Structures are given as structure tokens and as C-alpha cells.
Amino acid sequence: MNAQERKDYILDILKKNHSVKILKLSKELRVTRETIRKDLYxxxxxxxxKKIHGGAVLDSSNQETDYERRKGEYQEEKTAIAKQAAKHIEEGDTIYLDYGTTTLALAKEIMNFKNITVITNTIPIINLLLHSEDINLLIPGGMLRKNEDSLYGPFASNNLQNIFVDIGFFGCGGIDDEVGITNHHMGETMISKEMIHHSQTSIILADHSKFGSIAFNRTAMFDEIDIIITDEDLSSETYEKISQKGVEIYCADDE
Known part of the structure; x- marks a missing residue:
């Protein structure tokens, strides 16, 4: 296999799995790790x-699909995850709903909840909860990211500096047992990082397709979060690997 064939192979793997490891590629292609590093370069x-420690991920501009398209992907799984997540919310709670389509699914589940406060910078969630009479809605504001219908940046960060919540629910672009929780957009990730540390309980919402993937930048390591809620299609091997990090994992079914 020549250099171009190797690079085509690497891109095919990335399109399927979103991330690759140098050591694994070296074994599969029967070449040295240095050869793989040159191909990645x-x-x-x-x-x-984008090269990362020990491997590579697709460039974020090539990897991420827009918000509207992602809403239609893994709908049953996201609904199951959202129903499980809603069980953690009690009357009187203040919660943060982060960016993403799974947090939007959670917003749909809590529309009729009473006496809760929701903080969010996601426009579709704001629109959904706008007329829920028993939900207090706090919108930090910020710069509009049009293709994602989200608000981020220094203005949002400044407004969230002194805000603390009972539970923060966070989406993600990838979960890797070595790298941790990652996401695509650096500006959004900065807000997510801040609110993870401002949440008494931090919960990651991610369908099974996010596991084994690494997005552009890290949101958190496993010791910074409390719970991961995913769907029942998560492999037992992955479940064991992540559980060993000290994180509680819920696998929601779609019944």
C-alpha cells in the first residue's frame, strides 16, 4: 500500500469512526508509527x-453536521435519554441545558414541569420553553452562531460567571476513554466548561454513536462530571471502560 492509499484508508476510517489512533493504524497497515505520523501530517x-495526541480526528469543519440535520438523527435514542434525564429533575431545581440536540429532547420532556428555572443559550430550547407558564427561563445572551442556533462568547461567559445550578445537562461531540468529553466548537466549549464547574451535578447526554469518537477540543475529563446518560445500544466493553473512570452510567431503553 502506497502513501496515497494509506491516506485514503485513514480518511475512510475517520469518516466511520471520527477518530483514529496511530498505534492501531500502524498495526493494521503494517507500517511504522513514524510513517503514520507523516501521513497524518x-x-x-x-x-x-486535525492531529491530536496519539492520533487524529476529522477537521471540525468537515466533521460536524448542522443542527437541523442532527435533530433527525437517533431520535428514538435521544428521546429515551431525555426521559431518563428528566427523572433527575425535582420541583424547585435550577438547571442548565447546554448546546445540542439531545438537550433539546430533554427540554421537550420538561415543558410541563412546575417551579423549575432553566438557564440555556440554545435558541430552539428558548423557543420551546418560552410559553411554559411554570418554568422560569434565564437567557445569558451572547454572539449568535447561526448554523447552530446558539449563543456564545465573552458576553455569555461574563453573564454566567456568578450563576450556579443544581444540575447541568451537557451534550457532546465525542466521548473517548482516554481523552474524555470533547466537542466541536471552541466558543461553545468554553461556556460548557464554565457551567460544568458551576453545576452541583453534571450530567452528559450522549447517544451510543458518540462513544469512541474525539471531537476538536476537550470539554471535560471524567473526574469533572458525575453521570453519563446514553442509550441501550452502548457496547458492554465501552460501558466497562467508562465505568472504570468513576462515572455513573445510565443506559436508557426506548420503551
Whole structure:
């Protein structure tokens, strides 16, 4: 296999799995790790990937799909995750709903909850909860990211500096047992990081497709979060690996 064939192979793997490890590629392609590093370097120069410690991920501009498209993906799984997540919310709670389509699914589950306060910077969640009479809605504001219908940036960060919540619910772009929780957009990730540390309980909402993937930048390590809620299609092997990090995992079914 020549260099171009190797690079095509690497890109095919990335499109399927979103991340690759140098050591694994070296074994699969029967070449040295240095050869793989050179291939990754060239792919990064072409703007196709981003190198990370020990491997690579697709360039974020190539990897991420827009919000409207993602809403239609894994709908049953997201609904099951949302129903499980809603069980953690009690009357009188103040909660933070982070960016993402799974947090939107959770917002749909809590529309009729009474006496809760919701803090969010996601426009579809704001629109959904706007007329819920028994929900107090706090919108920190910020710069509008149009393709994601989200608000982020220094203005949002400043307004959240002194805000603390009972539970924070967070989406993600990937969960890897070595790298941790990652996401696509650096500006949104900065807000997520801040609110993880401002939440008494931090809960990650992620369907099974997010596991084994690494997005552009890290949101949190496992010791910074409390719970991960996913769907029943998570493999037992992955469940065991993540559980060993000290995180409680709920696998919601879609019944």
C-alpha cells in the first residue's frame, strides 16, 4: 500500500469512526508509527484532519453536521435519554441545558414541569420553553452562531460567571476513554466548561454513536462530571471502560 492509499484508508476510517489512533493504524497497515505520523501530517496540511495526541480526528469543519440535520438523527435514542434525564429533575431545581440536540429532547420532556428555572443559550430550547407558564427561563445572551442556533462568547461567559445550578445537562461531540468529553466548537466549549464547574451535578447526554469518537477540543475529563446518560445500544466493553473512570452510567431503553 502506497502513501496515497494509506491516506485514503485513514480518511475512510475517520469518516466511520471520527477518530483514529496511530498505534492501531500502524498495526493494521503494517507500517511504522513514524510513517503514520507523516501521513497524518500531510492530511493535516491539506486541511482534512486535525492531529491530536496519539492520533487524529476529522477537521471540525468537515466533521460536524448542522443542527437541523442532527435533530433527525437517533431520535428514538435521544428521546429515551431525555426521559431518563428528566427523572433527575425535582420541583424547585435550577438547571442548565447546554448546546445540542439531545438537550433539546430533554427540554421537550420538561415543558410541563412546575417551579423549575432553566438557564440555556440554545435558541430552539428558548423557543420551546418560552410559553411554559411554570418554568422560569434565564437567557445569558451572547454572539449568535447561526448554523447552530446558539449563543456564545465573552458576553455569555461574563453573564454566567456568578450563576450556579443544581444540575447541568451537557451534550457532546465525542466521548473517548482516554481523552474524555470533547466537542466541536471552541466558543461553545468554553461556556460548557464554565457551567460544568458551576453545576452541583453534571450530567452528559450522549447517544451510543458518540462513544469512541474525539471531537476538536476537550470539554471535560471524567473526574469533572458525575453521570453519563446514553442509550441501550452502548457496547458492554465501552460501558466497562467508562465505568472504570468513576462515572455513573445510565443506559436508557426506548420503551
Amino acid at each position: 500531510e492530511l493535516e496540511k491539506e486541511g482534512l484532519i
